[in-house]
Amino acid sequence: MDARSVGSLDGAWLLSATEMRAAEARAIAAGTPGAVLMERAAASVVAAIDAQWPELQPGARICVLCGPGGNGGDGYAVARMLAARGMRVALHALAPASHPDAVGQATLWREMGEIGGWDGATNSAASADLVIDALFGIGLSRPLGAEIAALREVRAPRRLAIDLPSGLCSESGRVIGEACLDADFTVTFHAPKRGHVLAEGPARCGRLDLRDIGLDAVGGEIALTGVPADLAKRAGHKYGYGHALVLSGEVGRGGAARMAARAALRIGAGLVTLGCPAAALQENAARLDAIMLRPVRDEEALAGLLEDARLNALLLGPGLGTGARERDLVAQALSAGRATVLDADALTLVANDDGLRGALHPGCLLTPHEGEFARLCTDLADRMTGPTTSGPAFSRLDAAREAAARLGCTLLLKGPDTVIAAPDGRARVNASVYDRAAPWLATAGAGDVLAGIAAGLMARGRDGFDAASTAAWLHSAAARRFGPGLIAEDLPEQLPGLLRELGL
Incomplete structure (x- = not known):
């Protein structure tokens, strides 16, 4: 799928999590299975990794952190695609997959590798060339637990977030609670979300890469400003x-x-x-x-x-x-x-x-x-500006x-x-x-x-x-x-x- 930089998004819609889910639901209702959308998203993430870090070649150590929902499903699919290319992938699940499409992706991953327990996630992340955060995406509404927040201390050379760094509110760009897994690079789909551009979002996301996964025309309530309409002067009096x-x-x-x-x-x-x-x-x-x-x-x-x-x-x-x-x-x-x-x-x-x-x-x-x-x-x-204990903030x-x-x-x-x-x-x-x-x-x-x-x-x-x-x-x-x-x-x-x- 095509990549678009934020600099080219003048006038684009700035979606809420609800609007993004509605776009996915429309595609599914129109006949595109959710599993296909997940495969497209994963392929887009892999393409973004190639473009951002071409130095990551077969044999590179990749740590993928998966949550139980759709974002975790993207992570399982990315892990499978990277492993098929010769990357050494260690995958750790915070909890078993529960989203139906994520369950299917977890099953496919088990044919290639193990699902590691969460107790080994910190060590895997510390030794990885790339850590991929596929824990929550736009779905988080509570502070990160201590077992996740501890990953902030890991100094991985590269951090990628799928959709949104875990801990960041997708509606406000504010950190829910006190912990966020900051990313160097964030890959999102279809349209930017409000949390990508508001408040702390840009600093927490690093570089933002927007990828098309074949959803229908973007629409929403809030738009980014765009190139202005005609401002030229025509013949006439100064008044x-x-x-x-x-x-x-x-x-x-x-x-x-x-x-x-x-x-x-x-x-x-x-x-x-x-x-x-x-x-x-x-x-x-x-x-x-x-x-x-x-x-x-x-x-x-x-x-x-x-x-x-x-x-x-x-x-x-x-x-x-x-x-x-x-x-x-x-x-x-x-x-x-x-x-x-x-x-x-x-x-x-x-x-x-x-x-x-x-x-x-x-x-x-x-x-x-x-x-x-x-x-x-x-x-x-x-x-x-006050404390945030739940989302949307x-x-x-x-x-x-x-x-x-x-x-x-x-x-x-x-x-x-x-x-x-x-x-x-x-x-x-x-x-x-x-x-x-x-x-x-x-x-x-x-x-x-x-x-x-x-x-x-x-x-x-x-x-x-x-x-x-x-x-x-x-x-x-x-x-x-x-x-x-x-x-x-x-x-x-x-x-x-x-x-x-x-x-x-």
Whole structure:
């Protein structure tokens, strides 16, 4: 079967364990026996091993750890295929096979080798060239027992997990309990699962290899963000592409707002105005040309600006400040009912003020990092990061969706696994992990640029959910395009070339 890297999965579905099982059940109901699917999965794992570790030749020592369910059945089949190729395979079963297809695979394995007891698993793993974890896959809902957790101490040169490292929650990417058998390489089937990209999943999985086993078209509830739809400008007036207003703070605090404003302009807003205290006009004028400037002393001045209905998107937060003036500006902006991005300081103000929280409306987009999210929704943040004793564990996806419904607006929860959630329950994940990792985004000001991209897209007429999804994808793609040494000011300047390369 074909292999696909995570880097090529833009726009793919991110499946829950239930959705994956349903896909398998549909294939079986349509006439493909479960045993055939298991054989396909095992053959895919063997092909992935060949591609990842070509140095493993006949005579290599392989330790396969099998659980009683379907994941264990995959392990029995992999063991048989590797042994047939001359590998020295030691197989250890945590418990006898109980899944019907796994029972059949265990029977086939017994014709070639022994099923070792669990008491010898640690020694076999310690002496192996490759350890294969086929214990639980996506089916685990409880912490690993001590007899399994002890395998964490084994320093095998290569560790492969079939579907998911044992101990990792397939829905949340969090470790259930305290132990996980981390992998260097994880092979999964049909589509990525939520636990592969959320929270600790990428670090625990190592490299992720996705293999096709002939199931029907992928479908699910949650998708990964993808290459944006057409962003090209057509002939027309600048006001046809919207006018974004970015509010800035006092003297010496304008850098974040300037970067956000530049990002809004680069993504195609027809006009961008930066509003700031009169004393900060000279500072901002020295750094800006295409972006217009307006003095905004207080909420009355903002109300006057907003009499112009062509100002159709607002951004408040980057470098804004958290004093009484800024609180009143946020209140005035919310009362206007327009497309509004709230970031940074504006989120702090909303978190600390019930009146502002109550003024949030469906046209708002909130863009918190985890610390800001903890101030906005303390209980959800606690559930998202607290101890896990059973699965499915409460995830970043769960937290963002509940917060969006509670606050009545779209929310973008920033991180390598950025979650975008709408108040109606829709959600997407922008996974900057594996081949799409962009570690350079961990730099001051990167979040301000993200907010600016989203505001520019909202000025162009996109709703908060679509703007946030597109902005998150472009933000990480721009960072990857630049590479190491990135600083936040570089991000807006990457957008024109990126869009040109994408044909947008």
